Amino acid sequence: MNIITKIEVQKKNKERVNIYIDNEYSFSLSAELVYKENLKINEKVDIEKITFISKEDNYIKCKNAALRIIERSYKSEKELKDKLLLKGYDNLTIDKTVDFLREYNLLNDISYVKMYVKDKSKLQGKKKIKYDLIKKGISDNLIEKEISNIDEENEKEIAYNMVLKKYNILSKRETDKYKLSQKLYRFLLSKGYDHDVVSNVVKRVMNTEEIY
Known part of the structure; x- marks a missing residue:
């Protein structure tokens, strides 16, 4: 049985501590977990407990990483999982983290x-x-x-205002009305509007029903 001989707060990260066993550095843990597990100097430790503690610590780190990610911008579950995988966390730890975030409605x-x-x-x-x-x-x-909750008329107005701005820019260098209308048409299609919406608003901007 080994003994914890030193618990040292890291200089660069006050939220983590270094654990020394038998006077030699062994591993680092979050200060939160050290407090939670009531780890103390001169306490005996075994391999099973160290393994358990390491898994718990990995979970805490994963959870904190996830919280930092969703604080910056909202994310879908898949987006968050992909980011955590890139940071090197395993699937079981990520799933446990996602369950925690769901439970507190931080990921929905x-x-x-x-x-x-x-x-x-x-x-x-x-x-x-x-x-x-x-x-x-x-x-x-x-x-x-x-x-399905998107209002169709509102969608058309947004597309119309968008293409009107584009028209004011393109019309300064494109005098061919047909070519101009096609450029506007492609512009709105690239924004993800369907053909009916695109046709409707481009005709309004060009002020003709005969372009197409």
């Missing part, structure tokens, strides 16, 4: 989709919003439910 794909659609619908059409949400791991049913 339903809320995520609502915020995402509300935000992106000011700049993009339904098609692009749906495509991007699929890449973020959101289910089709959840996407369709939220996208």
Whole structure:
């Protein structure tokens, strides 16, 4: 049985401590876990306990990393998992972290989709919003439910104002109305608006029903 001979707070990170066993550095842990496990100098430790403590410490680090990520910007579950995997955390630890965040409603794909659609619908059409949400791991049913709440007339007005600004820029160097209308058409398609919306607003901007 080995004995903890020293517990030293790290100089660069006050939230972590170095554990010395039999007068030699052994491993580092979060100060939170040291307090939680009531680790003390002169306490005997065994391999099983060290293994358990290391897993718990890894979970705490993963949890803190996840909290920092979602503090910067809202994320879907898939996005968060991908980022944690890139940081080197294992799937079991990540799943445990995600369960914790779900329990405290810090990670919620339903809320995520609502915020995402509300935000992106000011700049993009339904098609692009749906495509991007699929890449973020959101289910089709959840996407369709939220996208269906986008007001069609409001979507057209947003697209109209967007293409009007583009028209004012392009018309200064493009005099051919047909070419100009096609550029506007492609511009809105690239923003994810469907053909009906694009056709409608481009015709309004060009002030003709005969372009197409």
